[in-house]
């Protein structure tokens with residue numbers, strides 16, 4: 149990779165940004181040298197009911213494991229996102245909603261209007277008996293009510309668990325049960341790319357295996373037909389005559405704000421738990437630093453609210469900063485590949501933040517779809533979710549941004565709450581494909597498999613050597629799993645699961661996951677999760693799933709399936725298994741390729757050698773390495789011979 153390929157800070161950014169290169173160095177240096185005073189000073193960016201006097205109090209060591217930030221502080225997250233802006237910018241636009249179909253009208257909410265909507269929603273939840281600490285599952289499309297619902301939970305101290313609308317009833321039921329939530333907020337239907345998604349019907353199906361579910365609040369979004377059960381409540385009916393004010397619940401900084409399920413290397417998704425004070429501070433600070441955000445400009449994070457990117461950069465970060473945040477219901481390339489740029493023009497978007505997979509798909513459709521739009525409002529381009537290949541980076545920079553907009557490649561995770569390694573537009577010269585430098589307070593290190601810290605230019609496993617305010621605080625309902633998953637591989641450090649490289653200039657390059665997590669179109673998927681779904685099928689004896697390179701998705705899913713004895717590997721069954729996984733988990737988990745395998749390559753101790761399966765999936769069959777330790781080396785020949793092209 150051409151590390152010499154350096155894109156300097158454009159002069160207009162150098163002149164206007166909050167931090168230049170020297171400013172970043174000073175800020176970062178202070179955050180590392182004197183974290184106590186640095187973080188107490190940063191805490192002033194929030195409105196506290198009781199201002200904290202202690203910053204970080206943490207230990208990653210087994211004997212004394214704990215993570216607390218601003219623990220003596222009290223605040224309410226929704227008041228920070230709404231109430232505190234009312235005096236100064238109550239009549240400015242907080243939320244712009246752009247619908248799926250370009251012929252439909254956008255909706256706009258001022259801070260005052262958003263405040264009223266959130267309070268109303270909060271009162272509806274209260275009337276349903278929701279109190280501080282209760283878990284509320286939110287299964288909504290990208291409609292304004294999703295923002296109202298999330299912030300309403302924060303207002304009354306309920307813990308939201310947003311489940312992506314693309315997840316199946318089975319996946320939804322698992323997430324409802326895991327956090328024992330008794331209430332789900334959904335809509336009749338969602339709309340995406342001109343198609344309807346039967347969300348309410350999915351909740352009905354989920355309820356069959358989630359016996360704890362007692363109440364379903366249904367937002368009327370499309371007007372599509374739904375069956376109402378005794379547990380169901382129409383939101384518009386429940387909201388009638390409800391007051392549009394609701395006092396914010398005072399919360400401890402370490403009280404949970406939300407749970408968000410994400411895939412790990414085991415079969416069961418983890419409920420990543422974030423708390424109130426540190427998370428909000430991190431969301432707000434990183435949004436301001438990485439994007440040099442200024443109120444008055446339109447900010448568009450094109451993620452779904454069901455992922456952490458939507459939580460932190462559609463809602464919490466921008467709203468804490470008094471931003472105008474755009475929420476888009478639809479797809480970037482529907483009705484055609486110019487749609488995303490038309491939305492930019494329609495709302496005069498200043499910064500857009502999207503994923504490499506979307507860029508690659510748009511790039512494939514050609515430059516004409518970009519050229520036919522104006523985009524002169526665009527000043528900054530963000531990316532997140534997976535490593536961005538330099539080709540897509542250059543296309544984004546040269547074609548979309550016409551060479552004038554810096555690219556902010558932000559590396560982070562559900563677990564980290566917000567951006568960890570990312571450039572700052574006025575401070576950082578860019579290299580295509582590099583996430584560049586750590587945010588203040590972030591102490592990344594590279595370690596070798598034995599845990600030895602690597603210095604200078606090096607490649608290794610990426611760990612974070614100290615806590616930061618946005619760090620997750622636990623796996624819901626499983627304290628041991630949190631410590632086990634993240635702090636045992638390299639004791640005393642947070643293990644990210646990513647590999648990385650640091651170049652001669654100290655720039656960080658993320659190389660991708662080093663564990664059994666794959667990244668499909670920027671969505672995290674555990675290979676074990678897909679395997680678990682496959683083996684649930686009555687004809688499947690065993691399954692092994694690996695990632696494979698995919699032009700658009702970054703990684704695709706390649707599944708090897710061993711059928712039960714006597715079952716015919718018929719093309720119908722092949723199709724059926726792919727549909728089965730879609731149904732069990734959701735469309736994002738459907739295998740791109742599925743190969744029937746009479747046997748899987750296993751060691752004598754019975755461990756599947758995924759290295760070999762990955763090579764075959766990649767088509768790299770000439771260098772399968774040593775197969776002599778396999779219990780039955782002959783299975784490899786069959787796998788190679790029947791590889792799915």
Ligand code: 6R9
Nearest residue numbers: 532533534535557558559560561562658672
């Ligand atoms: C925010 C988010 C986390 C995983 C992470 C890494 C990959 C995210 C990246 C990136 C390279 C970037 N990842 N951003 N890799 N460059 N800018 O995506 O969270 O869904 O939890 O995924 O995504 O592999 O470990 P999440």
